[in-house]
Amino acid sequence: MKRVFSGIQPTGIPHLGNYLGAIRNWATLQADHDCVFCLVDMHSLTMPWEPETLRRQTLGSAACLLAAGIEPTRLYNQSAVSAHARLGWIFNCVSRLGWLNRMTQFKDKAGKNRENHSAGLYVYPNLMAADILAFHATRVPVGDDQRQHIELANDIAQKFNHDMGTDFFPTIEAFIPPAAARVMSLRDGTKKMSKSDPSEQSRITLTDTADDIALKIRRAKTDSEPLPSEEAGLEGRAEARNLVAIYAAMANESVEAVLQRFGGEGFGPFKTALADLLVESLAPVAEETRRLLENEDHLLAVLRQGAERARSISEPIVQEAERLVGFLR
Numbered sequence: 493m494k495r496v497f498s499g500i501q502p503t504g505i506p507h508l509g510n511y512l513g514a515i516r517n518w519a520t521l522q523a524d525h526d527c528v529f530c531l532v533d534m535h536s537l538t539m540p541w542e543p544e545t546l547r548r549q550t551l552g553s554a555a556c557l558l559a560a561g562i563e564p565t566r567l568y569n570q571s572a573v574s575a576h577a578r579l580g581w582i583f584n585c586v587s588r589l590g591w592l593n594r595m596t597q598f599k600d601k602a603g604k605n606r607e608n609h610s611a612g613l614y615v616y617p618n619l620m621a622a623d624i625l626a627f628h629a630t631r632v633p634v635g636d637d638q639r640q641h642i643e644l645a646n647d648i649a650q651k652f653n654h655d656m657g658t659d660f661f662p663t664i665e666a667f668i669p670p671a672a673a674r675v676m677s678l679r680d681g682t683k684k685m686s687k688s689d690p691s692e693q694s695r696i697t698l699t700d701t702a703d704d705i706a707l708k709i710r711r712a713k714t715d716s717e718p719l720p721s722e723e724a725g726l727e728g729r730a731e732a733r734n735l736v737a738i739y740a741a742m743a744n745e746s747v748e749a750v751l752q753r754f755g756g757e758g759f760g761p762f763k764t765a766l767a768d769l770l771v772e773s774l775a776p777v778a779e780e781t782r783r784l785l786e787n788e789d790h791l792l793a794v795l796r797q798g799a800e801r802a803r804s805i806s807e808p809i810v811q812e813a814e815r816l817v818g819f820l821r
């Protein structure tokens with residue numbers, strides 16, 4: 493059985509992009525893969541944070557993931573398992589500055605003010621490589637924005653293997669969904685939907701109420717043309733393309749089928765149908781999340797148990813990596 497690893501930062505409540513790009517696939521993969529799912533709280537320190545907010549969001553994210561169908565035994569938080577930090581340091585010393593300089597996420601998140609960002613933000617992809625390889629995971633379900641980081645993880649694994657004269661680390665395969673791998677902001681069709689976007693209106697979260705969802709979809713940016721009947725007609729219309737792609741992914745239909753139904757009409761009826769579809773799918777997740785959040789002790793116990801399992805898998809792997817680099821034990 494192939495091992496799957498994936499993570500989500502507890503930097504906010506998971507949103508529709510996280511759901512379609514990652515979480516929904518995590519839930520499906522559980523049936524026939526050995527899965528490890530992680531709340532990557534160490535990555536959450538790469539941007540400015542507030543300790544109490546981080547605690548609250550880690551619990552909130554745990555509740556959302558469980559509500560979305562993640563099995564409790566497979567979930568834990570990264571900082572509770574030391575393998576991540578230990579292998580992460582080794583990879584900091586294997587990875588090359590030239591490789592990190594090419595990472596577009598760093599450029600996007602740091603913006604113009606690079607000098608003022610944490611060193612953690614810069615070496616984040618090395619820790620991400622360690623997250624995956626500490627479990628010898630070979631399949632990583634992620635959104636399209638993580639493609640470059642997975643390639644880097646493979647470069648690191650290869651260089652480690654080459655330098656240490658071993659074939660210890662396996663090759664990782666990114667598992668990127670065919671539809672909605674990059675859900676865009678509802679306010680700007682050229683920016684990806686993100687937890688860190690300051691505008692609440694830019695994303696639909698997994699705890700939004702039916703009214704929130706309806707309002708955000710009604711206010712979502714569009715253009716003034718009617719919807720086209722064919723996919724080619726979405727060219728150059730980023731916002732329209734995004735909403736149609738969301739509908740198609742949520743309904744498990746092709747973009748063509750959606751356009752055949754709504755093409756030629758204005759956005760009004762389409763937006764109503766889209767909001768209904770989102771409410772129908774996400775309202776039960778939101779309700780279960782709220783229920784789970786009423787019992788913090790239970791959530792903490794779930795994470796503790798998950799961490800124990802994660803430790804038992806990663807500890808022998810990281811100890812072997814430590815032996816290979818020459819550390820004494």
Ligand code: ATP
Nearest residue numbers: 501503509513514634635673674675685686687688
């Ligand atoms: P942040 O803004 O804090 O980086 P994020 O919204 O990018 O948050 P992450 O926790 O970094 O979310 O990513 C978790 C998973 O969700 C990753 O697999 C990532 O590829 C996926 N993902 C994130 N945003 C999107 C999106 N807009 N569309 C599809 N998948 C996404």
Ligand code: MG
Nearest residue numbers: 501637686687
């Ligand atoms: Mg991100």
